[in-house]
Amino acid sequence: MRTLEHPGVEELTLDAVLSALADPVRRTIVAQLDVGHEDQACIAFDLPVSKSTSTHHFRVLRDAGIIRQRYAGTAIRSSLRREDLDARFPGLLDAVLRG
Amino acid sequence: MRTLEHPGVEELTLDAVLSALADPVRRTIVAQLDVGHEDQACIAFDLPVSKSTSTHHFRVLRDAGIIRQRYAGTAIRSSLRREDLDARFPGLLDAVLRG
DNA sequence: GTCGTAGTACGAGGACTCTCGTACAAATCT
DNA sequence: AGATTTGTACGAGAGTCCTCGTACTACGAC
Numbered sequence: 001m002r003t004l005e006h007p008g009v010e011e012l013t014l015d016a017v018l019s020a021l022a023d024p025v026r027r028t029i030v031a032q033l034d035v036g037h038e039d040q041a042c043i044a045f046d047l048p049v050s051k052s053t054s055t056h057h058f059r060v061l062r063d064a065g066i067i068r069q070r071y072a073g074t075a076i077r078s079s080l081r082r083e084d085l086d087a088r089f090p091g092l093l094d095a096v097l098r099g
Numbered sequence: 100m101r102t103l104e105h106p107g108v109e110e111l112t113l114d115a116v117l118s119a120l121a122d123p124v125r126r127t128i129v130a131q132l133d134v135g136h137e138d139q140a141c142i143a144f145d146l147p148v149s150k151s152t153s154t155h156h157f158r159v160l161r162d163a164g165i166i167r168q169r170y171a172g173t174a175i176r177s178s179l180r181r182e183d184l185d186a187r188f189p190g191l192l193d194a195v196l197r198g
Numbered sequence: 199g200t201c202g203t204a205g206t207a208c209g210a211g212g213a214c215t216c217t218c219g220t221a222c223a224a225a226t227c228t
Numbered sequence: 229a230g231a232t233t234t235g236t237a238c239g240a241g242a243g244t245c246c247t248c249g250t251a252c253t254a255c256g257a258c
Contacts, residue, residue, distance in 0.1 A: 002224075014198040018121040023216085024114055043234065053217055055235060060215095074225045074234040089198045095191035099113040101254075122246085142204060152247055154206060159245095173204045173255045 004062065004069050004076075009084045012065040017089060020064035021096050025049055026057050030066065033080045034097050041075035103161065103168050103175075111164040111187045119163035120195050124148055125156050129165065132179045133196050140174035 020026055025047055032045055042058050043051065058078065061067045066085065067078045085093045119125055124146055131144055141157050142150065157177065160166045165184065166177045184192045 014126070014195070015121070015123055018117060018195070022114070022117040022121045025216090027113070041234065049216085050218055051235075052219075052237090055237095056216075059236095071225085071235095074232090076235070089194055091190045092194035092198065095188055095194050096113070096117070099188045099191065124246090140204065148246085149248055150205075151207090151249075154204095155246075158206095170205095170255085173202095175205070 002071050004071075006062060006068060007065045009065075009088055012084065012088045014089060016064040017066060017085070017092070020060050020066055023057070023060075025053075026061055027096065029057060029061060029078075030080065030093075031097060033067065033078060038077065038079045040078075042078065043075075101170050103170075105161060105167060106164045108164075108183045108187055111183065113188060115163040116165060116184070116188060116191070119159050119165055122156070122159075124152075125160055126195065128156060128160060128177075129179065129192075130196060132166065132177060137176065137178045139177075141177065142174075 021030070028047060029045060032040075037045070042054055045054070047054055047057075049057070058067070058069065058076075061078075062069050065081060068081050069076050069078045071077075080093075082093060120129070127146060128144060131139075136144070141153055144153070146153055146156075148156070157166070157168065157175075160177075161168050164180060167180050168175050168177050170176075179192075181192060
């Protein structure tokens with residue numbers, strides 16, 4: 001099975017997290033994951049960009065440690081790393097999601 | 100007396116605020132304002148960039164509504180718009196400052 | 199008035215980002 | 229096996245951002 005690289009909790013940087021969340025498309029992804037679309041494939045998200053651009057944004061979120069991704073057949077299941085983010089930057093994710 | 104443009108509370112956008120806070124130099128400014136250097140001139144901040152780059156970063160922070168600036172002689176006094184930010188995006192500033 | 203200080207305006211270089219299309223790889227389904 | 233689905237790799241174009249130096253303005257001090 002194919003695997004995907006994820007940074008550890010202690011590797012999360014405020015710089016990467018804030019840069020990732022500064023993009024509106026990526027905040028849309030995070031918001032949709034927050035309301036429980038964790039079973040969706042990347043392609044099923046409602047995004048105003050092409051497929052390759054989607055891949056780019058999901059990768060940025062994964063590299064920043066904001067989401068976790070694992071293969072499920074040909075698709076990928078994404079989920080929010082809420083606990084890791086709360087442990088490293090308490091209140092940040094909630095504040096952004098509320099905004 | 101010269102004046103400076105500031106956005107109103109209702110004009111603050113998450114996009115502008117997060118983009119502004121995504122830069123490490125600007126977070127340094129915000130952090131120094133947070134620990135009570137609000138009497139300092141811009142030039143007195145400990146930043147690893149040139150004077151004109153400083154001007155740029157202070158302007159981005161002001162345009163995003165994160166700081167307030169007013170002239171005091173030839174210098175400028177900057178201060179955090181903590182209450183405005185807390186009203187618009189509760190918990191966000193604290194989370195970033197804690198990180 | 200002259201000098202010094204604090205900040206701005208402007209332009210430029212370099213890097214990065216967002217976007218896309220096309221071509222491709224990996225797993226699944228028929 | 230062949231077709232379909234999902235996502236990736238790659239390259240390219242356009243735009244943005246960070247950085248700087250130089251020249252300039254506004255205010256205050258002497």
